[in-house]
Amino acid sequence: MNQQSELSTVAASALLRASSEIFCAIGVPEADSRLIAVSLVEADRRGTHSHGVMRLPLYIRAVQTGGIVPDAPMRWTRGHGATAVLDAADGFGQVAMAHAVDKARDLVREHATALVAVRGSSHYGAGAYWASQLAREGLMALLASTTGASVTPFGGAEKLLGTNPLTIAFPTGGDDPVVLDMATSAGAYGRIVEAGKEGHEIPEGWAVDADGVPTTDPTAALAGALLPFGGHKGSGLATLLELLAGPLAGGRMAAETTDMWADPSVPMGTGHLLWVVDPAGVHGNAAAVSRAAAFQQRLRDVTPARAVREVLSPGDVEHRNAARNADRVPLPASVLNDLAAMAEQMGTHDPRSADES
Structure with a gap:
């Protein structure tokens, strides 16, 4: 962003309790709420506010208007070898992904690999949350998802593709795997929504308006189309990811999807594709993981360019943020105020109250 959002800090325990209670108050089962x-x-701890509690009011509206089923009867519809398909029944993407990650763990023990498809789902939050769990257990994870249409293909001026996030996490034998978590749009949709709420411009090259003219106005960008990162290369990657999480996983294509941001009352029907590999199962030893750890360190040891303090491995910034924000979480002030107002309306815990034990 061109301007830094005003941030407030709140106790992580209080924020977690407040968020959980709000979900429970609208009929989400307690375990799923947490x-x-x-x-x-x-x-939010990792600094990815576009996928943090700013999403909570949107999720609540989706449940209240029918776009998300709070206690969806998810079921496995097919299993064959190292593959499995989950029907998320229009439930929460996070709940669907928890099932997918558990199934992948089971399959990878037997096959050294697993391919789990999820259909009929919704937004699952930050992909790094799911892929990193598996990487910390010594497994490589690749995760893709469809979204609503918000991105124009390279050279276009109309929405056809989703932001189609890609997450890849590779184990290094420790608590900080190499993690790439990115939208294939030049900027994440949630960050543009956040910029609009905060009254900030977005960077040049992120979007065009409804007439196909480049814009830094987040409102005009949302009315127009986001641009793919990296020109034709990002556009090509977004296209292939949409095919993986759409036709292959069984989810709706972006152009077939009513995005939650546009109308939260309509189930999104998104698809997720999770591919997991056990490097030790492939090679019979931990050599791949140890080589990855050495390469990660080699990346960090690269001589920095002039005026650059250090070279980082993918995921380092977010890992450092999470460690620094273990007890208190920085949030945009407007997000915290919205959450507090919602808690007051529902008679639940105010996140701004004293720290929880």
């Missing part, structure tokens, strides 16, 4: 809340709070 799961969803943890994923959102963790995104």
Whole structure:
């Protein structure tokens, strides 16, 4: 952003409790409420506010208007070898992903690999939350998802593709795997929404308006189309990811999807594709993981360019943020105020209250 959002800090325990209680208040089962809340709070701890508790009011509206089923009867519809398909029944994406990650763990023990498809789902939060869990257990994870249409293909001026996030996490034998978590749009949709709420411009090259003219106005960008990162290369990657999480996983294509931001009353029907590999199962030893750890360190040891303090491995910034924000979480002030107002309306815990034990 061109301007830094005003941030307030709140106790992580109080934020987690407040978020969980709000979900419970609208009929989400207690265990699922905590799961969803943890994923959102963790995104804020990592500094990814576009996927943090700023999403909570949107999720609540979706449940209240029918776009998300709070206690969806998810079921496995097919299993064959190292593959499995989950029907998320229009439930929370986080709950669907928790099932997918558990199934992948089971399959990878037997096959050294697993391919788990999820259909009929919704937004699952930050992909790094799911892929990193598996990487910390010594497994490589690749995760893709469809979204609503918000991105124009390279050279276009109309929405056709989703932001189609890609997450890849590779184990290094420790608590900080190499993690890439990115939208294939030049900027994340949630960050543009956040910029609009905060009254900030977005960077040049992120979007075009409804007439196809480049814009830095977040409102005009949302009315127009986001641009793919990296020109034709990002556009090509977004296209292939949409095919993986759409036709292959069984989810709706972006152009077939009513995005939650546009109308939260319509189930999104998104698809997720999770591919997991056990390097030790492939090679019979831990050599791949140890080589990855050495390469990660080699990346960090690269001589910095002039005026650059250090070279980082993918995921380092977010890992450092999470460690620094373990007890108190920085949030945009407007997000915290919205959450507090919602808690007051529902008669639940105010996140701005004293720290929880």
